[in-house]
Amino acid sequence: MYYCIPRTVNEALQTVAEHPAGAFIAGGTDLMILISEGLKKPDGLIDLSRIEDLRAIRKDEKFLILGSAVTMRQLARHEDIPLCLRMGASQVGSPQIRSVATLGGNICNASPCGDTLPGLLVLDAEFLLKSLKEERRVKAKDFFLSPKKTALRTGEILVEVRFPLIKLTGSSGFAKIGQRRGQVISQVNAAVWCTLEKESGVLSDLRIAAGSVAPVPLELTALEEKLLGKVLDDETIEGVRQVAGELIAPITDVRATEEYRRAVMGSLIVDALRSALEASGRWKGGNK
């Protein structure tokens, strides 16, 4: 086995072109477990975590741009990052995991319960994928194909994640349920992004996505349509709790049953909405 530490994206792409059976490693928190369990046997590792360009968070005129090797720790502490993504990152594993685990690793690992993934969906994130031959952008909603399967091709690197700056003007939030607090994989998670009309508090735009309720992280468009144009009063919130579970198609697995996932979906979305609106003092739904 070889281990190389390229300093540029191009150098990394050259290396994988020469050694197609090698694997990219970022933080290694997913990959090392797969290797130690014998589920992956790459003939070498190409470490992306030292490439400066991949570690930067920056803005241009239109987009907020996150390098794929930005860590969960960086995301959780960066004030420009919308809450739906920041909260997701801050609840990944433990401090030890967040020191090294990356956004790109969470995306490319494509677990249905990845805690940054619903946030990326509601932010309309786009991924820049690069190979020696070409460069293309894929939308988050088109990237995840099934558990652990993505649109990424052999020899391609996820270089950056970007979303429109206009997304920074809305409110966003995140909530997750696991078997205990801290150091826990989500049984279900949810992210929301919304804008409210100034005086009336009517929902003028709303995006809701959830993880672990389908083979891929999923946007709940039917629920969005039901809620658009409404005010989030007690009655509307109760409505969310009632119907959300029926709009998803979860499975039973080692972490939770289908019934449980349906039962908690609504409350989790309400929690995510609360975290979004409380920050700006616009939550009217009480503390339930």
Next chain:
Amino acid sequence: MKISFRCNGKPMQLEISPETRALDVLRDTLGLTGVKEGCGKGECGACTVLVDGLPVSSCLLPAAKLEGTEVLTIEGLRKPDGSLHPLQQAFLDEGAVQCGFCTPGMIMSAKALLDETPRPQVEDIEEALSGNICRCTGYGKIVQAVMRAAEKSEEGRHDG
């Protein structure tokens, strides 16, 4: 492959095989057996060391990732005169240790916290130690010990 890094202040140059974990290099090659292996899967925190000041599970870390870094293990906490670090002393004084297996990892996570937040709230401590599991104590004394170490370090700073 060759890697160079600093470990507990000393420069190291080692020949490693790329499959090796940082945990194995620290324990087996360098004899730093204060770094413990509990789960081997990133879940218990017993193997926590600081890499460039950040807490990391050395069981999930390829040793190759140590290249060019500054590593601190529990063995590196003692002062040059041999006296204990305030965290080590506080764990003893508060009786925050039973079997001791989790203790080095706990102390390293606490060290990362205090370096950044010298006067933490209880919630900060709970958050910083959320990746460290103890099977013996009820965590109460561990949290108290970190509080006490923070107070002592603060006094030390004011005294001189």
